[in-house]
Amino acid sequence: xxxxxxxxxxxxxxxxTTVLDLLxxxxxxxxxxxxxxxxxxxxxxxxxxxxxxxxxxSHTKMDxxxxxxxxxxxxxxxxxxxxxxxxxxxxxxxxxxxxxxSLAYQGYARGLxxxxxxxxxxxxxxxxxxxxxxxxxxxxxRGLERITNNGDREQNRLDLEALSFHKxxxxxxxxxxxxxxxxxxxxNADQPVEQVVEDCYQALSDKVRK
Numbered sequence: 001x002x003x004x005x006x007x008x009x010x011x012x013x014x015x016x017t018t019v020l021d022l023l024x025x026x027x028x029x030x031x032x033x034x035x036x037x038x039x040x041x042x043x044x045x046x047x048x049x050x051x052x053x054x055x056x057x058s059h060t061k062m063d064x065x066x067x068x069x070x071x072x073x074x075x076x077x078x079x080x081x082x083x084x085x086x087x088x089x090x091x092x093x094x095x096x097x098x099x100x101x102s103l104a105y106q107g108y109a110r111g112l113x114x115x116x117x118x119x120x121x122x123x124x125x126x127x128x129x130x131x132x133x134x135x136x137x138x139x140x141x142r143g144l145e146r147i148t149n150n151g152d153r154e155q156n157r158l159d160l161e162a163l164s165f166h167k168x169x170x171x172x173x174x175x176x177x178x179x180x181x182x183x184x185x186x187x188n189a190d191q192p193v194e195q196v197v198e199d200c201y202q203a204l205s206d207k208v209r210k
Contacts, residue, residue: 002087002090003086003087003088003089003091003092004087004093004131004132005083005093005095005129005130006092006093006094006095006130006131006207007095007097008020008094008095008096008134008136009097009098009100009101009133009134009136009173010137010138010143010173010189011138011139011173012140012144012159012166013142013144013146013150014136014137014143014189015136015146015193015196016096016136017096019136019193022193022194022197023197023200023201027092027201030201031210032208032210033210034089034090034091034092035094036082036091036093036094038078038093039095039096039097040074040075040096040097040098041054041055041074041075041078043082043095044077044081046074046077046081047074047075047077047078050073050074050077051074053070054067054074055158056157057156064106064110065112067106067110068102068110072102072120072121072124075099075102075121075124076125079125083095083128099118099121099125100173100184102117102120103117103118103172104169104172104173104176105169107172108169108171108175109166109168109172114172114175129183132185132203132207133180133183133184133185134185134187134203135177135185135186136196137186137190138190139170140163140166140169140170141163143166144159144163144166147159185203187203
């Protein structure tokens with residue numbers, strides 16, 4: 001039995017982690033049993049250690065290609081150690097970020113080239129793409145405003161980038177939605193979190209079974 005792989009994307013501050021956690025709880029209440037929630041980079045010990053390297057605010061000298069390779073390495077380990085085994089067990093995997101993040105952040109916003117970063121990630125994921133990607137659509141200005149106002153959120157290295165960088169990330173997601181309309185579904189993230197969760201639930205209900 002094959003599971004369902006669902007990923008969540010968006011700019012910094014879009015609320016992916018919060019929404020994913022609340023959606024997970026809602027799905028349990030609605031009777032879904034085979035659920036796994038995880039995140040990128042991270043989700044397992046090796047990938048979490050790579051995450052600490054990538055997102056450490058003091059690592060400002062990190063080269064863009066180094067960053068892209070580290071993300072791909074973390075993604076590979078997370079995929080083979082956690083995601084693929086869960087899918088093979090028939091689970092519904094809810095993952096905070098996946099390959100689209102690398103295409104948007106490193107490929108487009110860093111200027112490395114979407115095609116070039118895609119090649120690195122093809123090697124890492126071996127064509128294992130999500131069945132559905134929910135893009136939490138929030139203007140980057142609003143996302144950064146949320147981060148500034150959220151004292152509980154730990155600031156990472158990407159939060160320190162200029163607004164122009166985050167605008168490029170957003171622009172890249174718009175391009176990816178156009179390129180993959182069947183896979184990437186837009187959810188308005190600039191509304192009360194309860195409504196965002198409900199919209200995500202409705203968007204995935206066609207893809208998953210209890």
